[in-house]
Amino acid sequence: xxxxxxxxxxxxxxxxxxxxxxxxxxxxxxxxxxxxxxxxxxxxxxxxxxxxxxxxxxxxxxxxxxxxxxxxxxxxxxxxxxxxxxxxxxxxxxxxxxxxxxxxxxxxxxxxxxxxxxxxxxxxxxxxxxxxxxxxxxxxxxxxxxxxxxxxxxxxxxxxxxxxxxxxxxxxxxxxxxxxxxxxxxxxxxxxxxxxxxxxxxxxxxxxxxxxxxxxxxxxxxxxxxxxxxxxxxxxxxxxxxxxxxxxxxxxxxxxxxxxxxxxxxxxxxxxxxxxxxxxxxxxxxxxxxxxxxxxxx
Amino acid sequence: xxxxxxxxxxxxxxxxxxxxxxxxxxxxxxxxxxxxxxxxxxxxxxxxxxxxxxxxxxxxxxxxxxxxxxxxxxxxxxxxxxxxxxxxxxxxxxxxxxxxxxxxxxxxxxxxxxxxxxxxxxxxxxxxxxxxxxxxxxxxxxxxxxxxxxxxxxxxxxxxxxxxxxxxxxxxxxxxxxxxxxxxxxxxxxxxxxxxxxxxxxxxxxxxxxxxxxxxxxxxxxxxxxxxxxxxxxxxxxxxxxxxxxxxxxxxxxxxxxxxxxxxxxxxxxxxxxxxxxxxxxxxxxxxxxxxxxxxxxxxxxxxxxxxxxxxxxxxxxxxxxxxxxxxxxxxxxxxxxxxxxxxxxxxxxxxxxxxxxxxxxxxxxxxxxxxxxxxxxxxxxxxx
Numbered sequence: 316x317x318x319x320x321x322x323x324x325x326x327x328x329x330x331x332x333x334x335x336x337x338x339x340x341x342x343x344x345x346x347x348x349x350x351x352x353x354x355x356x357x358x359x360x361x362x363x364x365x366x367x368x369x370x371x372x373x374x375x376x377x378x379x380x381x382x383x384x385x386x387x388x389x390x391x392x393x394x395x396x397x398x399x400x401x402x403x404x405x406x407x408x409x410x411x412x413x414x415x416x417x418x419x420x421x422x423x424x425x426x427x428x429x430x431x432x433x434x435x436x437x438x439x440x441x442x443x444x445x446x447x448x449x450x451x452x453x454x455x456x457x458x459x460x461x462x463x464x465x466x467x468x469x470x471x472x473x474x475x476x477x478x479x480x481x482x483x484x485x486x487x488x489x490x491x492x493x494x495x496x497x498x499x500x501x502x503x504x505x506x507x508x509x510x511x512x513x514x515x516x517x518x519x520x521x522x523x524x525x526x527x528x529x530x531x532x533x534x535x536x537x538x539x540x541x542x543x544x545x546x547x548x549x550x551x552x553x554x555x556x557x558x559x560x561x562x563x564x565x566x567x568x569x570x571x572x573x574x575x576x577x578x579x580x581x582x583x584x585x586x587x588x589x590x591x592x593x594x595x596x597x598x599x600x601x602x603x604x605x606x607x608x609x610x611x612x613x
Numbered sequence: 614x615x616x617x618x619x620x621x622x623x624x625x626x627x628x629x630x631x632x633x634x635x636x637x638x639x640x641x642x643x644x645x646x647x648x649x650x651x652x653x654x655x656x657x658x659x660x661x662x663x664x665x666x667x668x669x670x671x672x673x674x675x676x677x678x679x680x681x682x683x684x685x686x687x688x689x690x691x692x693x694x695x696x697x698x699x700x701x702x703x704x705x706x707x708x709x710x711x712x713x714x715x716x717x718x719x720x721x722x723x724x725x726x727x728x729x730x731x732x733x734x735x736x737x738x739x740x741x742x743x744x745x746x747x748x749x750x751x752x753x754x755x756x757x758x759x760x761x762x763x764x765x766x767x768x769x770x771x772x773x774x775x776x777x778x779x780x781x782x783x784x785x786x787x788x789x790x791x792x793x794x795x796x797x798x799x800x801x802x803x804x805x806x807x808x809x810x811x812x813x814x815x816x817x818x819x820x821x822x823x824x825x826x827x828x829x830x831x832x833x834x835x836x837x838x839x840x841x842x843x844x845x846x847x848x849x850x851x852x853x854x855x856x857x858x859x860x861x862x863x864x865x866x867x868x869x870x871x872x873x874x875x876x877x878x879x880x881x882x883x884x885x886x887x888x889x890x891x892x893x894x895x896x897x898x899x900x901x902x903x904x905x906x907x908x909x910x911x912x913x914x915x916x917x918x919x920x921x922x923x924x925x926x927x928x929x930x931x932x933x934x935x936x937x938x939x940x941x942x943x944x945x946x947x948x949x950x951x952x953x954x955x956x957x958x959x960x961x962x963x964x965x966x967x968x969x970x971x972x973x974x975x976x977x978x979x980x981x982x983x984x985x986x987x988x989x990x991x992x993x994x995x996x997x998x
Contacts, residue, residue, distance in 0.1 A: 337858075393687070394851065395686075395687075410671070410689070414840060431676050604671055609645065609670065610691065
């Protein structure tokens with residue numbers, strides 16, 4: 316082996332996703348073993364592979380651990396209010412249709428406080444890619460019960476175990492009209508990356524749920540071990556079943572997690588329907604919004 | 614800059630205040646409106662949704678007022694002039710994302726056609742009881758701008774003004790209408806587009822590698838970058854530094870929030886609009902706004918005929934409050950009479966500014982109708998007694 320002189324930069328190679336990250340903000344706030352960073356890496360890789368003009372990609376987050384994603388991506392990024400990432404993103408998309416608007420946020424944010432916005436954006440089929448990181452708990456505030464907490468799982472506000480029925484998120488999205496619905500875990504980094512890449516090519520309300528470990532709270536409260544133990548659990552208990560009936564996709568406590576792509580059926584987006592409808596109704600009088608938006612310096 | 618003719622319905626019209634407000638928005642260049650139906654404001658968005666498709670505008674009826682306000686803040690970051698329209702109960706729901714707009718320094722206009730409250734209150738009847746909510750309704754310290762029209766013509770004019778102020782100061786601007794002004798029909802003259810001045814936010818001329826989204830130089834408001842232009846900026850509702858990055862420290866809080874206040878407070882003379890009548894020889898002044906200003910003017914004229922030296926001061930800008938004007942007025946008169954369709958809100962500001970220089974008298978009204986001018990005349994006499 317030939318010896319070569321090594322520059323300091325060669326000895327500490329840049330992270331492959333560095334161009335898409337705000338490296339000056341690293342280290343991030345996430346705990347060791349948390350799954351959010353894995354999702355960020357998959358998202359960044361998918362964006363790089365997508366061939367999209369990244370200057371035209373926006374990322375919008377709400378509040379919570381996953382709400383911090385927008386702050387670490389070197390994209391136009393908006394860290395908004397709790398639960399309102401989707402309507403904020405709706406405004407961005409409708410204001411400048413050429414943008415590829417993505418929402419990355421958590422389960423409590425998007426389907427707890429933001430649940431109403433979630434179902435309506437899916438119904439309207441607004442052109443948004445929504446990546447929901449589901450750790451089954453409110454992490455940032457200390458492990459309170461979430462609308463996704465499986466029955467019997469403990470949380471800080473259900474210390475004797477949760478008795479409420481949680482959401483089955485792929486079914487919620489599909490029945491609200493989402494044309495693309497998938498679920499993966501943080502272990503499935505290649506499949507998750509492919510799913511994000513594929514979803515970036517689709518239109519309309521695209522929904523990807525990512526099951527992620529929260530070793531600090533969910534795992535600790537439920538004696539599930541470390542983040543690595545959760546990854547082993549995913550390895551042993553995740554079952555891939557593309558096209559599964561979304562009614563069967565509920566997640567029980569420490570039980571099998573069905574993953575895969577469940578829905579991939581294009582339907583016209585809000586903006587396509589709007590243009591089509593007004594062209595029919597108003598003919599030449601209709602002035603569509605230009606792709607670059609109704610900007611102030613027209 | 615002059616208005617884009619596409620949005621300007623030049624001519625003399627017979628319009629109610631809600632329609633006139635909608636026309637004002639379109640003339641000002643508003644091209645995105647998100648809203649949720651609520652009486653007595655809905656006619657504004659009905660007007661806009663009929664006319665928007667012919668001028669490249671987008672109206673979207675959202676699932677609630679939380680979403681409406683969030684969508685408006687999002688759309689504004691594309692460089693589009695944006696508005697939402699509501700009344701009291703919806704205004705309460707919008708407070709969360711009004712705070713976000715304040716913190717992110719997002720230009721937008723929020724119209725509140727006030728009805729009687731609290732809660733569902735008097736949905737179809739007049740109130741002016743949201744004026745303190747407009748000032749303080751979202752949590753934390755901030756300054757906003759609120760304008761208060763007294764007629765459909767002014768609903769048109771002040772809606773344009775609201776957009777202009779919002780663009781200059783990058784702050785939500787409220788148009789605090791009331792049900793009477795919203796539903797009264799009068800002559801509204803819409804000038805030619807080249808007679809309407811419109812202002813747009815200052816767009817940065819820096820290249821992306823030199824741009825910091827919250828850096829200010831020679832003016833107190835940062836230059837704006839639209840999403841999608843390669844700036845790859847970050848904006849957050851958290852306390853942030855000039856890069857837009859969160860920083861959790863009292864030092865950063867002081868810099869970040871202080872500027873949000875000072876950009877308004879240091880420019881009150883530029884922002885504040887008011888008008889006065891018969892103030893030169895006045896021993897007492899009536900201070901009023903919105904529909905109540907028209908009732909109060911009637912009372913002032915009648916009291917003048919009775920020989921009482923009474924003047925009239927109309928608040929057009931409610932927030933920031935014209936402290937110096939009211940303080941100076943209080944120094945010249947013996948009494949200040951403040952009729953308003955609530956149980957005493959703006960009178961608290963008047964009393965604060967008067968600081969004992971003049972006796973201040975509230976003329977409250979719970980809502981559902983306007984004052985009887987006689988009650989105001991009685992108050993004028995009482996304050997002089």
